[in-house]
Amino acid sequence: MQRYKKDLDYSYALGTELTLEALKKRPSDVLNVYVHSKQNDNKIYQEIDYLAKTNNIEIIKSDKAFNIVNAKENCYIMASIKKFSNPIEANKNHVVLVNPSNMGNLGSIIRTMLGFGIYDLAIITPAVDLYDPKVIRATMRAFFLLRFNFYNSFEDYLKENPGRNIYPFMLDGKEKLQNVKKQELYSLVFGNEATGLDSSFQQYNSVYIEQLDTIDSFNLNNAVSIACYEFTKDKLKL
Amino acid sequence: MQRYKKDLDYSYALGTELTLEALKKRPSDVLNVYVHSKQNDNKIYQEIDYLAKTNNIEIIKSDKAFNIVNAKENCYIMASIKKFSNPIEANKNHVVLVNPSNMGNLGSIIRTMLGFGIYDLAIITPAVDLYDPKVIRATMRAFFLLRFNFYNSFEDYLKENPGRNIYPFMLDGKEKLQNVKKQELYSLVFGNEATGLDSSFQQYNSVYIEQLDTIDSFNLNNAVSIACYEFTKDKLKL
Structure with a gap:
């Protein structure tokens, strides 16, 4: 993994809420889930853990990963996600x-x-x-x-x-x-x-x-x- | 002058537009105008120069001042301004x-x-x-x-x-x-x-x-x- 750049073919969903949402809405686009050692074994973590395992997504425990992406202080969970496409529909506003x-x-x-x-x-x-x-x-x-x-x-x-x-x-x-x-x-x-x-x-x-x-x-x-x-x-x- | 902190009794209006507006709307609260060596002698600068002189406000030519306040790259004019008060009115929304x-x-x-x-x-x-x-x-x-x-x-x-x-x-x-x-x-x-x-x-x-x-x-x-x-x-x- 590396720091985000525009020409990478993946990006990052930083934080618990975004990671959970990525796993729920676009599980096939989630590459990895990263967990910091400071993350508690709470209910939302267990849900993320369950969804990742169900979708065969590797959970990587690494504090360094959070430094690499320059995550905010309280960000202990994140996901790397493919730059998916989801085209607009012509019959919508x-x-x-x-x-x-x-x-x-x-x-x-x-x-x-x-x-x-x-x-x-x-x-x-x-x-x-x-x-x-x-x-x-x-x-x-x-x-x-x-x-x-x-x-x-x-x-x-x-x-x-x-x-x-x-x-x-x-x-x-x-x-x-x-x-x-x-x-x-x-x-x-x-x-x-x-x-x-x-x-x-x-x-x-x-x-x-x-x-x-x-x-x-x-x-x-x-x-x-x-x-x-x-x-x-x-x-x-x- | 020093970097902005909450307990200072003055703040900064960064950039040409804000400095001009401060001089127009609250000239008595403007302490100093700072000008960077990269500032051109253009029309808006001349207006700022004129308004500062009219109001007896010192114009300080200093590049260092812009480093101190951590101004953005294209910011070549700024003003230090008193933390004025302007109380709300009870008969307004x-x-x-x-x-x-x-x-x-x-x-x-x-x-x-x-x-x-x-x-x-x-x-x-x-x-x-x-x-x-x-x-x-x-x-x-x-x-x-x-x-x-x-x-x-x-x-x-x-x-x-x-x-x-x-x-x-x-x-x-x-x-x-x-x-x-x-x-x-x-x-x-x-x-x-x-x-x-x-x-x-x-x-x-x-x-x-x-x-x-x-x-x-x-x-x-x-x-x-x-x-x-x-x-x-x-x-x-x-």
Whole structure:
């Protein structure tokens, strides 16, 4: 094993909760489970131990492994996981992020969109590394339910996902979020943290979140959250 | 000058934008402006230079200062600023954060609430340090407009701010956010990132943001954003 790098074909789920979730949701993608000598023989550990053995996954007792991945102080269990793919579905609503650059933002966006029942994320590259352990950690357990694709351009995304209602979020969008007619199947599209979306996106149903000029714009993560809330409100299938 | 610590009576505004904003909004609280040798003599620098001189603030040319505060690579201008106070107003709507523990979250919450025209933040301690340069930076320029108070308990907050409509956000809140009757003057109350609010807050108009069980809860920052959006929607005084 080695420290995480973008070109590795595996990543790490750090911590008890994430490891358990990986074993439950994607057992065939879990390579190894690592356990630190400080881990207690508690109930959640026993569940992890049981699931690993059931799936023929080796449990490696090693303190050094946690140093290698630079795990946080209280992280005593982790799993190495294959960089699996789980493609988006054309007949579902999507979030599309154009060149997202912040790992914490990306993880938190994934957590929130899954909370609102939007499981499908299209990422237009270049973008921050979705598989980075920091992103996975920030999604909490949502990562293992996410469907995701990468595209080189928004045009490539449209080609593979035709006939959708495209709602780009722009500071100079045409319609206010609460007033916009929300038609399925939709794609909620957001630009890079610093630069937003370019004006070519005005050809679609561009949307703005009304704000005062006390700030330049909302944080990307917050803008996506508000958008997902408003688009899914009263439609969640609980 | 020295590296930032919680018990200093000043903090730092890191970067050109924040320094400019500090000089514009709170010139009497700016102690010094620091300029790195790599800073160009551009328009924004000239504005900072002009405002500093107008307000008799010393401009110190020092590369070492940027090492001391551990500034990011592209940060070539910064200001040391007094830890000013700017008390909340009783006749305005408030956000109340009970024991917030994450700096990035806090900064981003401030940015978003200001964007929605909620200028008043009550923080129930213990809490992350509002004056930490990382928090200030994450607020973007919103920090210098914020009104804020610290309280040792929610009871202390209520004592000083009586007769308000209290909306605690809880996973097991009584009313769904979109359905709740939103009455001014309101206090939107949120618990700590990990532990939320305790059940004693059920005595007020507790609110929940509907979500699927794909996640445990929304990120605090996102929950506050969604709440502020829904409470201020169509009421912003632009």
